[in-house]
Amino acid sequence: MSAEIRIEGLEKRYETPSGDVLAVADVTLDVAAGEFVAVVGASGCGKSTLLRILAGFEEPSGGTVTVAGAPITGPGPDRGVVFQDYxxxxxxxxxxxxxxxxxxxxxxxxxxxxxxxxxxxxxxxxxxxxxxxxxxxxxxxxxxxxxxxxxxxPAVMLMDEPFGALDALTRSDLQVQLRGLQRAEGRTVVFITHSIEEAVYLADRVVVMTGGASHGVPGHIREIVPIPLAEDRDVTSPAFNAFKRQISALVHERAAA
Ligand SMILES: Nc1ncnc2c1ncn2[C@@H]1O[C@H](COP(=O)(O)OP(=O)(O)O)[C@@H](O)[C@H]1O
Ligand SMILES: [Mg+2]
Structure with missing residues (x-):
């Protein structure tokens, strides 16, 4: 069971005591049913905001988001959420x-x-x-x-740095399991991570976000990088490392400088 996610022109504004903060703007992304998409980007670029909106914990300020064709109206059993703290x-x-x-x-x-x-x-x-x-x-x-x-x-799994608190060995073990499971069951996954290697290992596509309120521009998608590598990915291969370098360069680029 899986479902397609369509995000179009998404915008999220937070009201704070010191005024409104435009956390993310102009986010457009389609995730195919059964696709595994990883989202990377520096702290504050709006990754968790995006995920909370998909989970239905937070409402968009603008734009549209649908899952299996239906607008999100709140949390639902069609979407399972995994956070860093269990x-x-x-x-x-x-x-x-x-x-x-x-x-x-x-x-x-x-x-x-x-x-x-x-x-x-x-x-x-x-x-x-x-x-x-x-x-x-x-x-x-x-x-x-x-x-x-x-x-x-759940048709969709939403994961926000789920392995962030784990040691390296446990983490790579869980990565292998998650990838195997997702391939076997074909669920749609949106997976946020700080680890570029983890993103390249797991994902069909890696969404690189940049910006963020502290950069003076709203968080937005910088680039979407398809990872057309074999299922059985070798993290030491030149092709794997080329993707890591490419994505790392995008993440560390001076935000909209
Ligand atoms: N509830 C909130 N109220 C006000 N500002 C928020 C709130 N949640 C997030 N933000 C701001 O929105 C921006 C994006 O945050 P977040 O989505 O947590 O980024 P990330 O997960 O990429 O680190 C940041 O500038 C953050 O301070
Ligand atoms: Mg976050």
Whole structure:
């Protein structure tokens, strides 16, 4: 299950005590159903703003955003969100955390449990089903958070620096898992990251954003870089590194200088 995202002329203005801030402007982007798009860019260029709007946590000030053809009116089960902090319910077991969404959506208890079983197995946590989040490492908690989102069968997964707090090994492990999962299930993913390598490893296309209120220009899309590399990506290959260099140059360019 997947869905297309269409963003056109998106603008977001925040009201602050010191006046309005135009955080992002003129953002136009189509994400195809089943596509994996990574968004990179310096702090403050509006990445999280864009994601919160897609999640329905924030309203656009201008422009249009649709998912599967329908305008976004708020958060919905068609869109699963994963943040850097795992957001698990500490008072529920791992299994209960994952079964919670499907049960709330009205699935029979046995079906909700079967979903939780399936996705805990997918992220390799079957053995930890009865533990509480506080008993797990950060990497494991993030796996639970991903399983929890997957168990809701969202057409779209929205991820804001989900691996940012993890050590390098755990992070690359989860990258491999996420990519495998996404390819297998064909979900549409918008994935924000600070890591250019992570973006090039995971994405079909990398959206480079620049600007931001502190640069005196609203955050906007600088360039969209397709990554036509094989599924089995070798992070040490010359082609991979050429993409890293290209994107790094775009990210570090003086903002609209
Ligand atoms: N709730 C808010 N109120 C006021 N300004 C905000 C709010 N959220 C974000 N901003 C501003 O919008 C700009 C973009 O922020 P954000 O989307 O968090 O960027 P990023 O995720 O790329 O670091 C920044 O200048 C930030 O200060
Ligand atoms: Mg952010």
């Amino acid at each position: 957001g698990l319910f500490p008072w529920l077991t791992v299994h209960e955390n994952v079964a919670y969404g499907p049960a709330r959506r009205g699935l029979a208890r046995a079906d909700a449990r079967a979903k939780a079983d399936l996705y805990l197995e997918t992220v390799g946590l079957t053995r930890f089903a009865k533990k509480f989040p506080g008993e797990l490492s950060g990497g494991m908690q993030q796996r639970v958070a991903i399983a929890r989102v997957l168990a809701n069968d």
